[in-house]
Amino acid sequence: MLFNSFSFGFFLVIVYALYWALFNRDIRLRNCFLLMASYFFYGTWNWKLLGLILVISATDFIFGALIAKSEDQRRRKTFLVIPIVINLCILCFFKYFNFFIDSFVTLCAHIGNASVSSFTPLNIILPVGISFYTFQGLSYVIDIYYRRFEPTKDVVSFFTFIAFFPQLIAGPIERARDLLPQFATPKTFDYDTTRKGLFNIACGLFKKIVIADRLAIYVDSVYSNPAGAEGWPAVMAVIFFTFQLYLDFSAYSQIAVGTAQIIGFKLTTNFKRPYTANSFKEFWKRWHITLTRWFGDYLYIPLGGNRKSTFRTYINIMIVFAVSGLWHGASWNFVIWGCLNGLYLVLFDKIIKVPSANNILGKLLAAILVTGAWGISLIFFRAPNFTDAITMFQSLGFGNADILYNFGLNGIEFNFTCWMLAGLMAIEWILDKHQEKIEQFFFNKFAILRWATYLAIIIATIYLGIYGSGNDNSFIYFQF
Numbered sequence: 443m444l445f446n447s448f449s450f451g452f453f454l455v456i457v458y459a460l461y462w463a464l465f466n467r468d469i470r471l472r473n474c475f476l477l478m479a480s481y482f483f484y485g486t487w488n489w490k491l492l493g494l495i496l497v498i499s500a501t502d503f504i505f506g507a508l509i510a511k512s513e514d515q516r517r518r519k520t521f522l523v524i525p526i527v528i529n530l531c532i533l534c535f536f537k538y539f540n541f542f543i544d545s546f547v548t549l550c551a552h553i554g555n556a557s558v559s560s561f562t563p564l565n566i567i568l569p570v571g572i573s574f575y576t577f578q579g580l581s582y583v584i585d586i587y588y589r590r591f592e593p594t595k596d597v598v599s600f601f602t603f604i605a606f607f608p609q610l611i612a613g614p615i616e617r618a619r620d621l622l623p624q625f626a627t628p629k630t631f632d633y634d635t636t637r638k639g640l641f642n643i644a645c646g647l648f649k650k651i652v653i654a655d656r657l658a659i660y661v662d663s664v665y666s667n668p669a670g671a672e673g674w675p676a677v678m679a680v681i682f683f684t685f686q687l688y689l690d691f692s693a694y695s696q697i698a699v700g701t702a703q704i705i706g707f708k709l710t711t712n713f714k715r716p717y718t719a720n721s722f723k724e725f726w727k728r729w730h731i732t733l734t735r736w737f738g739d740y741l742y743i744p745l746g747g748n749r750k751s752t753f754r755t756y757i758n759i760m761i762v763f764a765v766s767g768l769w770h771g772a773s774w775n776f777v778i779w780g781c782l783n784g785l786y787l788v789l790f791d792k793i794i795k796v797p798s799a800n801n802i803l804g805k806l807l808a809a810i811l812v813t814g815a816w817g818i819s820l821i822f823f824r825a826p827n828f829t830d831a832i833t834m835f836q837s838l839g840f841g842n843a844d845i846l847y848n849f850g851l852n853g854i855e856f857n858f859t860c861w862m863l864a865g866l867m868a869i870e871w872i873l874d875k876h877q878e879k880i881e882q883f884f885f886n887k888f889a890i891l892r893w894a895t896y897l898a899i900i901i902a903t904i905y906l907g908i909y910g911s912g913n914d915n916s917f918i919y920f921q922f
Contacts, residue, residue: 443486445697446650446915453483454701461705466629473598473625476705480607484570491569494532499604501525502579506586506593522587526580533576536569541772570920571611573769575604577736582618584740591619599625608701612694612919614712614732621709629706638885639703644899646696649689651907653862655915657686659850659908660859665824668834673842675849676834683824684817685863688717690918691730715870720808722787725816733769737762760784770823771921775831779822786815 443450457479465475485492505525512518534542540563582600585591594600603622609615664671664679671679695712702709716728726734745758760781767780825831847853873880884892908915 443483444916445694445701446647446917449486453479458704462631469626469628470596470598472629473596473602476607476625477598477602477605480602480605480610483607484605484610487570488567491567494536494569494572495575495605496601498529498532498576498579499601501528502583502604503593503597503600506583507595509583509586510593518587522583525583529576529580533572536566536572538768538772539566540564545774568921574613574615575610577615577733579604581615581736581740582622585618591617594618594622594626596626606702606707608698608707609709612691612698612917613730614695614698614710615736616710616732621707624707632706634885635706636704639700641896642696642700642703644700644896644903646693646700648899648903649696650693650917651903651909651915653859653866654686654689654693655908656851656855656859657682657689658914660856661686661824662914663849665826665830665834668825668830668837671845671849672837673839674846675842676837676839678846679849680817680821680834680838682859683820684813685866687820687823687918688713689866694917694919715874717813717867718805718809718870718874719812720805721791722783722812722815723791725812726787733766737766741765756788759788763787773827775822775825775828778828778831779819782819782822783816786819790815 443453461472461475465472481492481495484495502525505521508521509518512521544563582591582593582603586593599622602625603616603618606616606621661679661683664675665683668676692713699709699711710732712731714728714731716725719725719728742758742762745761746754747758748755763780763784764777765780767776767778767783770776770780821834822828822831825834847856851859884895
């Protein structure tokens, strides 16, 4: 059930109506309803995989309680290791089993000069969102172990926290201390919060359906035959995917935030205009914020962070980014992508120490440098295999402008898309400096302008959106 589908719209309307009309009067009843709604939402993908969420939820709930009750440090550590192993074993089997075995067989074949064809991958279904809800459960037990959070005794609240449908599939990855207490507090209807939530949903749908899905047509066409897109088409595909990934994922996160808002919950903002960042460190503070913080708190700091030698700090950064790459997918392409971004951070922000820009032109050039380097790394992220990634690099150039419109978008659609991206970035730059003032002005003054904006977004989404069975309208991060 995709956020950008009529089935989800119908589901959300029903849940919203029942939530406020019948189930919000009692906290436990409300949480039971949200839990059932969340399980139904996930079950529409594959109801058999609900067992995984139940196992992970039960494991983390039980061992979280055992950690908190135990005073013996050795027992506490044991009670921590067990759920970590269970969670990671489930994640690794479904997501990485074939990858690890295939890599091992290939390595053995190269060493022994034998045939690689002896391994037949298992037909393992990748559960949607498993990387997200696994990490969310792990953060709960780890925080209890370090006494950052007291475990809940309400099993319904905890199971709902793990399976909460607005952010179940692709985040944000919420911490228990931020989201779990919200299941224990009464909710009252608030018009201001509701309209902001609906506006977030509308903006997210616009970004996804009108811009990101249109970019996907061009990107998919070029990456299906990178050798035939030499020159400007390859360059534009790299630029378009840089924006497609951002708009696609940030749209999902914005819809998730808006969906939670209209039922009285607050989720963490997952993107803060990353393409206006002036350094790679700042970029990662703005991009996929909840995952960046997760790896910082639960991997980078335990490795030693920056508390040891400079060389060790660089190594820790590279480890974190390599693991982050592997988290995104079972492919060496993702590992290379992760390592490239770790190298950017070490090289430009730590070793060369590019000076901070103090004027508009300098900040613009710095943002272009950061976004451009990020976009180049995304070739490994988008290409289906290493060979296609190398072919894509070889195809980059400034020729063949005459075939620019031969990859799914005609001249009008191509130019329309470019203008949309230019307008988007102009809005991003303005909001980066004046978001609070603009929001206050927009929601509190000039109702005619506000309602005209609502209507314009709705009409544009309906008439300019990309629809049809020939287009893949799923969100990119569903595969992770």
